[in-house]
Amino acid sequence: MANKMPLGVLKLPAAASDGVRRQVPALDIHWITRDKPFTNYICMLSSYGSYKSGAALEEWQHVATSCLQDFEFLLHLSHHEFWSYMVYHKSAMGAVVTFLQRANPYYRVDMDASASSELINAKLLYGQLLNHVVRLIMRLLTEMESDTEWIAPEHHSSLLYTNYLISVPLLCDLVIAVGDADEQNLKVLEQIFMTVMHIQPNYMNDFKEGLAFYDNAFLSMQIQVENEGCEGAGGGALLDPDADTPYDDVVLFALDCAYTLRLFLQLCPSLLSACEQLKLVQSIANFYDLTIPMLYRNIFMINAKASSLLWLNEARQQFLNVVRSITRAQLDSRRGQELVELLQECLSAQTFVVDYQRQYPVEHDINVLLQSCPNIKHYKVDFVIAGYQKALSSCTSGVIADELVSSLNSDDELESVSQAAVLPTVATVETGSNRDLDLEATAVLDVLPDLGTGFIRRVLTRYDNSEQAIAAILDENLPPDLIHMDRQEVFIPADPQDKLQRQTGVRHFNVHDGDRYDVLTQDNPQCIIKQGKGLPGAPRNAEQLLDDKRDIGQLKQRYQQYALVEETPDEAGGAEYDDEYDDSYEAINDGQAPPVSLLRAKLQQASATSSAYEAQDASDDDRDDDDGPDSDQERNANGNSKRTDFCENPEVVRARYQQRQMAKYGQRAQNDVVGAPKGQGQTQQTTRNRGQKEAHKSSRANHNRKAGAAFKRSKGMLS
Template identity: 25%
Template sequence: MACARVPLDEQQVTERDALGKERSLPALHPDRKEERFFMPYVPLSEDPSPAEVEEFLERGRFILEDLEWLLTLPHDKFWCQVVFDTSLQKCLDSYVHHAPRGLDLAPVPLSPVAAESQRALHRAVFFAFLRMATHKESKESFITPAVFGEVLYENYLFDVPKMMDLCMLFGKGNAQLLHKMIENIFTQQPSYYRDLDDTVPTILEVFDTIEEKCGLHCDAAAAAQPMKLNARKQLTAISMTQQDFVDIVLYLCDTSSTLHAFLNVFPAACATFHSHSFLCRLTSFYESVVPDLEKALKKRNFDDKSLREDAWRRFSHSCRRMLETAHLLLHHTCLQPILEGVENMQTFAEELLQHFTSFLSEKRFLCDYDKLFPIAEDVSLLQQALPVIDETRTSYLLHGVHSAWDSMGRCKPQPTVSSSQLANHEIMCGASLSIGQDVREAEGGRESPKGAEAMLDAPRKGSNGATCPVSEAELESLLSCIRDLLPDLGEGFLIACLQEYGYDSEVVINNILEGQLAPGLDALDRGMPRPVKETLPGVLCSRSNVFDDDEFDVFRRDRVDMTRVWKGRRKGESVEELLNDKQHISEQRARYQAYQTVVDEVELQAEDMAGGAAGVSSSYGMGDQYDDEYDDTYDMNQVGANDLDGDSLLNRRPFTLPRVLQRANKADEAEDEEYQEEDQGLQRNMNRDQFIQDPALLRERVEAKRAAMQQRKGIRPERPSHVVGCPKGQGQTLDTFLDRRKKEANKGRGANHNRRNMADRKRNKGMIPS
């Protein structure tokens, strides 16, 4: 039996051979392996027959029983089986290679029995790999770390491509377990870092291959020679066969998804990719391939509509994964060290700005990246961490981002979310398709992995929402863009979808292809025609003014009293009689006589005093009762009415200065009096023999007066400027850097007259050689 507290690689066991003789063997020995055959995994086809489904279930049951038997073995037996059983490795490798990914879902969902078999098999495979990556299970069951690394590396139990596939299969929802697993493998066997370094050029060759197949990459030596007449013409994404085009899209989708999953689970690998200038190559690849493939998807005629939808879905997913991969590389190699506060933060900040500046030449990539991960927020975060960053350079960078949006003819969405929600944005090149996984399950107290049969995320509404209404021409352009891809849909249905998703055609196309429309849209008829415009009512029918329904309204009355309508002077009427008619004056005389009745004081009657009622000074008379809602502010206070100035306010209203001006004048008078008193006091204290006072003393007094006045008015004194700073070579303080940057930013307001901005503008247009 194995000895306690001894590593497995140092243990010796005693067993009997076939003849019954006892012999001592190492714990890891080929003779201790059990004879058992593990069947390889075979996936289910897209349109399986009942016989194929039955075969899939039976094969899955055999593999599941074998893996469960493997997981129940003790520590020494498990490693003997893993290291020396070749059929087990072939079984696990076949599942890693052929297991369905998130975008490989069949159009027809699996039956409940087949889906349950796939989930159970998926879980068992994950636990087998998890146990293989653990060198210490308990205090008694463990392997020496150095020996563990050699066992993994020499027996090819793990390699870099296999770890990438594991991240793709099990990464969603199990990122922490996978991170610990892969980190333990790289820690115990550093040779995997060398393998990873050799893998990056292979991935770059994938990009070159895709560009070459699309006719976008040309060898320099071949380009220097003239093309022969009998040479075969280079195929493009539009002219190649349909099968070749679909294969390129599948190849791109698989590469981008696997790479993003691996870097997301194991961020330490970002440094290796960064050392090969992978980010620069990724941006140039995106800029050249994505527009070409998108154009081909719109113009090609596919034999099967479902094939076109699947290609568009995979292409959109690939675009998003490439942008997220670029963000991971920037975050873990440049931005994360700055946030952690390392010593050489200035170097990382310079490198980050250098990458952003290099993006300015890649217009399409820059716009899509900025829509998904706004560059302005990263620059703002950088300025907060390092206030000494050159503001001219950052403003130039942000101006270049806006210029890229304008040059692409696209409107930059307004930021409506915080930086922690940046990953929820959509990109221009298609819908935001992120691969989800099924719900986490628990079994035996262990964390269960996600199933391979992932579900697509729910659709998102457009970023511009309902706050961006479009004109008639823009609506026709959006409808034309969608109908180029989906010609069988009616315009009425498409208009309803655009209204629901904020007139974002990419989101509408994606949700229609994925069948993820809102319930209200899903219930509509997809061939619904465009609604007919309602004819507006006539101007005469919709007129509305103050003369409606009067006796001369000819639009609503058939008969009008024409005796009351005449032109010029009425017959039988003289001008003298019309001028002598003063009836309107008599009617107004009684109204204006009421204003002459003014009562200054009202004597209270005895019965009014007993009842608690009070008379008021008003034009309503002395017998009126007191009204609670009546404003009696000025009734008891005769403001200015009884002044002994020879002319009563009741007879002639004198000129009254507004109250605001009176306050201001009083304040000014008080200040003037104060100053006069101070001046008089100073003059009294002056030496009469002194002909001229000391100018320094005068300036000190004036400064003291100004400071006292500012203190009374609550004015804060200006902070002293530190623009001059210390002498050259002695270093500058943070206040000096901030004041100089403020002066640099605001000097265009004075005599420079925006000279710096206009010079940058001329240089950008090529008018000034740089």
């Protein structure tokens, strides 16, 4: 050692088995003289956080004592022997790694005041073990122990990195074992991380790859929560009797990831930029919004007093702290655009947004940001603030589930839970909720008709819709408490009579009991109380029903209203109804007024007819309506009745039109195309008319049917 050479080139004299002394490198397997392997440590805690007791605790004390002796042996070795054991004796470094992997998490080190003396002594022994392991790691990171015992920086870096003496998984276990609960522990961890980064910068790349692992970790936990009922998954059978629910493993893994990530960012702030590049905040927000509420709901339905609910709440708080450290770093570095975009991308995760807004209101950060970065677009800032505030205002759950916390009755555990964290609301399904379980059960029965309605309704209460329930049944992926249930269970609904009896105290047996028609419970029922045969105002027998002529009287009264024309004088003193005016208006509507001679002849004929039948009409008006059908037939037969047709005879209309045409055009109005019977020859005029019709039939032909039909309708000819 007097040569003061580094470990990599130093050679020391050693006697061989034949007695010959030779020079052996200081770092060589020759210096390993121990044949006994180093003891592997076993955990002091049981599978889910409780301390061992009885024979298990005695076994742990024996193993822990052996480990303590091994660690003391390594610490008392000389410089070159220590490095030779750590490099060439695999069980030496394996003992250190095993201890850190099975060490007590620093956030689960609470102990009751009424603990036994054996447990207290075991806790002191564990503290000595942790102290020795930290000293071993510090010795691995020390380049120069004395003036004569030291390692060249390049050789030191290579030994640590290539032989995996210091690795990212080891550092992850170290931060969970030591923690930051004590200020001195935090300083030790900061010194270790600073030395590691100084010795080998390549560890920074390993840390970034370790951060990328969180995406896979989140996906793995989500799969385990969704794969209920699968062996080895979160919803599988209980592999350990100490576990409260099958999801305790998943919760502890999430808690460990949350604490590790928070401590990494606290001890190595340079990783914050890597988190932004990997979009770690978005991954946390999605995991927070999708997996954690589902995990909470499944645990709560199995065991509402499970300790894993509090562990899950701790994990949520730590994830919020991780996101806060990243946003705080962006705010301090005045990277306002990145901060606003990050908060905007997280808006889709409503559960995360609500909890983050409750604990770290974004409007406070935005106000500070606008003072240092006034160039940020205000419409984006307003959108982010409005989104976070709206999500918080629309959330109906409280800050903490008081009923659940009061039911746990564990003050020591509640002290470790942050009061700012929010427990998610359990999605329970009831018959009176917005969901229609009968309709969803019918949808499931259409696909799986062999199942019972009772079993289907139980499954539907555990899922959000019928599609998820069908998928879970087909995949045999049901919750543990539903796997062995009777699938032919029949659903028997609650008897409404029992509910009515509890409300009124009276039990009836009528289907209308308690409704608005019930005469026994309603003073004024909304119905007609029928007494005797028939209903009030209804006919008593068939004869009275057939003799009812009220509908005929109503029709007669209605049509009489059309016959009444009110004759009121106008302002000029004349009558409003003028018969002559109507006749002339009708003539104009015909499209062509008849000749004056025809009008004069028509008026003369009308006056003669009216004078001849005036007496007859007067006698008919005075006659009673009940003369019978014989009198009507007699009048019709004699032609003495003056009757007004509802629709004018088309023959009369055509004749009148032919008269007008003859009066106007004379013989030119005739356009005979029929002619004489076949075989008797045709006149020249008939032949000419036929040719003219044949030449001009394309101009009109059937194209005037619509106009002709409209003309007929205007004249009352409906057919």
